[in-house]
Amino acid sequence: MRKKANIVVIGTGGTIAGRGETASNTSAYACSVLTIDRILAAIPEVSSLANLRAEQLMQTGSENFNNEHLLKIGKRVSEVLKDNDVDGVIVTHGTDTIEETAYFLHLTLKSVKPVVVVGSMRPPSAMSSDASLNLYDAIAVAIAPASRGKGTLVVANNEIHTARDVMKTNSFKLEAFRSPYGALGYVAEGEPRYYRMPSRDHTVLTEWSIDRIEILPKVDIVYAYGALGEEVIGTVASEANGLIYAGTGNGNVAEHIVGPLVAATRQGLHVVRASRTGNGVVIRNGTQPDDDYGWIVVDDQAPQKARILLMLAMLSNPDKRCALQAAFYRY
Template sequence: MGILVPGAGVIGLTARPKAGVVLIGTGGTIAGRGASPVNTSAYDCSVLSIDDILADLPAAASIADISAEQLFQSGSENFGSAQLLQLGKRISSLLKRDDVDGVVVTHGTDTIDETAYFLHLTLKSAKPVVVVGAMRPPSALSSDGPLNLYNAIVVAASPLAHGKGTLVVANDEIHTARDVVKTSTFKQEAFRSPYGPLGYIVEGKPVFYRLPARPHTVESEWSIDEIDVLPEIGIVYAHGGMNDSMVRAMLDSGVKALIYAATGNGNVATSVVASLVDARARGIHVVRGSRTGGGMVIRNAAQPDDHYDWLVTDDQVPHKARILMMLALTGEHNARTLQNAFLTY
């Protein structure tokens, strides 16, 4: 046997090489720049390249063998189906390489939870994929970007992250893509999961305390390699005194399904019921969600879903229910099958 020397591996044995991690830059606040160090909310977004960002983080080289590429340079509010498909297919091709142990995506925080959930459901690999952003640009005092990125690389390089699906790392926390939601416009602790994070990064090491409970990646029924088109899904946000004009406008826009972000437990105002019933008559699926941001929408509780042939989101927030519905409609259109997707994933 070899001799163990602290910090030097085992003498006489070949040291394990560092993990290979690919960074994909897509823009966002983590690539932004403000006019002064106190510009934490007002700044130019997506002006730094992934190489610029990495050059200011030399400590990352000690974690992994890192390569980087720029795929997009845009705020994530501009991400649509084309960007989701392109990003997913690029990551899928990277994960098939023997020299790639994990992938990190730098991303704007506006839709980071949507992109991460899409990847969580479509990438067929147990290798870790970590999506990371920042609430403050690198030019700001106390920017969270450098440490967030360092921690993301730590997680992507760790064997402990294998099999846990796509993860979002922010503010020293590790979140599953299924649960995480952005909850603040400016706070560094903007990202929350209703059931808590999976774990934390402590002193540069990932520590996990729970696992994702719902199927993902290799257990998912969707594969990014088999998807070339995503159907259009709309969201209508309910409010007091609502009429059906916005619903009918959405139905006329060509959507294949409508997520109704209802009040409370998926409550639908009487003034809107007829338009949603009409949606199903026109072959457009209706999914009752909740604008509250938490809790379950229970089938046949606030509305007779069986009678109207409507669906419910279970506990998923409306904008992520949209991602799931897009994927579900790439296959079976049967309402029972679609409802099962919400109860399964």
């Protein structure tokens, strides 16, 4: 019989810690009211999977998370992973920005131990809640030897996703989380089954360590739309170090926005062209002469993921745009 793994479950709030007035409240409920101890106590089956230690790091919906929250979570997870008696870490998290936190951990943690970020679309009090099963599956993934070395994972709806790719694609349905290239695998009857590997560098292969990061550069996102005014670019440029421009289609930029973006770039703002579609590749020097303008393209990153990567890349190469572009092709 295999010795039970030691897993630390870190609670941060979210729907998985929520409670509705009635069982029919699947979308209207109080968020972040249950402690991680109460959540685990409601799933007695998890005690057979691993030796669990719970801690409440914070208690709020992930829509409130800023860079300070990312750093707080990352530093605590890193500290826990250094304990030789700990085999893996689970972070319970609100689903609104779970993909951002998970990707930040994916790029900054220096460990091959499994780290799984998990949430739920319905609170534990709701009919057909996914909270208990998602957490049970997350523990099953965290204890699996096959999960080592795959970076940070997100478990939802019986699927295992790499933090790099996964995105929330629906506001209320259980099958809200999707990866453009598909899940890494599934959890069937409590057993993880992997079918593909993350292909881009992560964790121990990146140039960033959460232990050495104290502050993150300010990067904003501007979404293109038909009536977007050029004054928005000036406002962002006056406050931010970087800008993800989520253009239409293949990162297209309207004619009246090109000038302000070029001017902001010459003043030192790092401009990254992305697509508001959230899927597909933005081609360098495709719809815009990026080389001439000094712009960067995301490759296939969604705007919210590109923001995380640009913040980190600017820590290493604050002024070298060629190095920033290389980061989008490497990670």
